[in-house]
Amino acid sequence: MFTYCPTCGTKLVPKAAGDDGEIPYCNQCERFWFPNFADCVIILVANAKHEIVLAKMPYLSERYESLISGYIKPGENVEQAATREVHEELGVSVDQLDYAGTYWLPQHQMMMHGYIALTTDQKLHLSDELGTASWVPVAAAPARMWPPSPENSALDIIQLYQANY
Ligand SMILES: [Zn+2]
Structure with a gap:
């Protein structure tokens, strides 16, 4: 307030x-x-082999990996923000962008706008912000990520992907 x-x-x-x-x-x-409150995008990037991109952001955690995410900038719509973040952080173009729900993060007072971005199996060109990023079979992803919590919308988006794609 x-x-x-x-x-x-x-x-x-x-x-x-x-x-x-x-x-x-x-x-x-x-x-x-x-x-x-802040509006952010969180994007599950997937290829046709049901592999998804997991990235490690050293400023957040040396241990856990996560989906691509970032703040929405004034003047862009949410879809543009999602496409921009994927391109900036991974150097990957998006063929299809599907809405994957919104998630309120109480601790951070943030609204996360979830998307599933379908791409071809492209080579990743990482931004400096990312420590590592790689294609991981979706079933193997949750074990490498933050434990479940109300703040962890990434796991919800992975479940949505597994159920529908
Ligand atoms: Zn005033």
């Missing part, structure tokens, strides 16, 4: 906002400040 206006610094006051109840309001800017 905001206490001060992020634009002008005025102390916000509670004001009724229809069905949402009382929301912090800036009398200077004449606008409400609803709670804000």
